[in-house]
Amino acid sequence: MTTLTKPLALAAAPALLLSTVLAGPAAGTTTQQTADVALEWYDITADTITAAGAPTQVTNNRTWAIGWLAASRALLRAPGSTPYKEAALAGAVHETLVTLVPARKTSLDQSLATTLARIPDGAAETAGIAAGRQQAKEVLASRADDGLDPASINAPFTPPSTNPGVWQPTPPTYSPATQYGNRVAKPFLLRSADQFRPGPPPALGSPKYNRDLAEVRADGALNSTTRTQAQTDTATFWLGSSYVLYTEPLRVALAEAAQRPLVERAKLVALFHVASVDTQIATSDTKYAYQRWRPVTALRATTDPDWTPLHTTPAHPDYPSGHNTYSGAAEQVLTTLVGARTAKPYTIASPSAPGVTRTYHDWRQLTLENVDARVWSGIHTRTADTVGVTLGKQVAANALQNAYKLLQ
Known part of the structure; x- marks a missing residue:
């Protein structure tokens, strides 16, 4: 396990990177x-x-x-x-x-x-x-036999114990764990799945842990009295697949780069998805290294046996949030290669909020909303979200810095 040693200076010259940094x-x-x-x-x-x-x-x-x-x-x-x-x-x-x-x-x-x-x-x-x-x-x-086929990705996982803090299948379906096999898949540019593995989640009973859990209990409950309608709408908008939700923003970025050489535009799409793959491998490595239980399990075991989240909890550990590792990686790639803000506002839709669209001027706001959304859905702690963003950005920066290895 290592930490990022190069600064994220790639963002300093977005107009030049595809033709210079990406050797x-x-x-x-x-x-x-x-x-x-x-x-x-x-x-x-x-x-x-x-x-x-x-x-x-x-x-x-x-x-x-x-x-x-x-x-x-x-x-x-x-x-x-x-x-x-x-x-x-x-x-x-x-x-x-x-x-x-x-x-x-x-x-x-x-x-x-x-x-x-x-x-x-x-x-x-x-x-x-x-x-x-x-x-x-x-x-x-x-890429043959790289372990990224569906069967390999969802290799069986049995929780090692039922001790406090350890992930367990979650209600209402108590489905088996998913994405366990991702952690041993072949990355594109990571040296290993744990190259940027963050430190452990907050210790059970620590002040940070207690604050995280109290926030989810109040704002992420199905019957929350503290979550506003606007917050509920944000949680619902960002509920679906990150791949689906970010397909349109990447298309916006590709259109923004219309006057660049075709090779640079192809690299933009390629490296976005290279970074996404490596990020998901790193995410599963961290999730299953720490196996942190989800808020619904923690709250039902400690304070509120009937607590129910706004949205159904996905079947894998809490730390870190996969939605937020994905959004962090996406923000890093798009900011670095096309700039922090778009030339004009863009609008995206969501399959989990039919008929609803949202308009943005940059990529950062998508990340910020993802962080909040997973708390307000009741399915992640805020620490899992913010650590996820950092992990995604580190993995994406690594992909951009080492892209030349794939392009030779």
């Missing part, structure tokens, strides 16, 4: 003219995974990471022509998706045909599609 051959500066192939294949990737992706979040992040890493590598090796570059990106992502989501092959083939019909026929198009496919095959081979 690799210099890219051309041709911009999209008739259609934005990056946004086109971003949407195809998102739609493909929504329609027939894996049931585990990190597996879907892995699919994105492989496809867009392959595209980045193909573009780094590309000559200057736009036809070559656009064909290379489409070829890399298409090859990855038809391999990992074969049920969508017919639709993906049609999408590829649409893209290629827009690109002038000739040697550049042919070479580009071949380069993209080759890079996809190489990256896929490098």
Whole structure:
């Protein structure tokens, strides 16, 4: 276990990082003219995974990471022509998706045909599609048997004891633990799953522990009299999958970078998901290293046998919050690579709050709301949330600092 030794100075020059800090051959500066192939294949990737992706979040992040890493590598090796570059990106992502989501092959083939019909026929198009496919095959081979398939991720876990503080299955379903296998999966850029493992959670009965639990008891209860309607709405908005909730913010960032070279935009998507995968591996390592019980278990065992949270507790330990490790990683990548604030406000929706949208001007506010939301849902302590943000940022900074290792 180590701590981050390099400062998070990457955020100081967001406009330069994809072409300088992320070391690799210099890219051309041709911009999209008739259609934005990056946004086109971003949407195809998102739609493909929504329609027939894996049931585990990190597996879907892995699919994105492989496809867009392959595209980045193909573009780094590309000559200057736009036809070559656009064909290379489409070829890399298409090859990855038809391999990992074969049920969508017919639709993906049609999408590829649409893209290629827009690109002038000739040697550049042919070479580009071949380069993209080759890079996809190489990256896929490098990630074979990496332990990020759903069965490996959800390897069985039996709590070692029923002692106070130790995680136990939670009501109402008392489902078996999930994500236990994540901790032994193969990272993209972490040296080991515990590279940035934080120190232990607050000791049982300590002032910090007692404050954490008292806050959740009051503000996170189903029948809370202290939680406001606005806080309930925030908890509900951020309840769903972090992968789903952050798909639109990443698309916003990709659109913000529309005038940058195509290779830089592909790296943005690739490194966001590389960092997400590594963060989830680090999260499970920490969760199962400390095995801290959830607030519902603690409160029912100590002060209130009938206490019920606003939202159902997920089936894995409290410390740290996975939603907040994800949001911390996302904030770090987006701030570093596109800047802290967006050029104009953006609006996102949530599957757990149908018909509701929220508007933002930066990435930091998403993190702040995630921290509060998990407390107000009654499913995490605030310490688990804030430590989670820090862990996610550290893992993401590591991914950005070492991205060159994947792009050679």
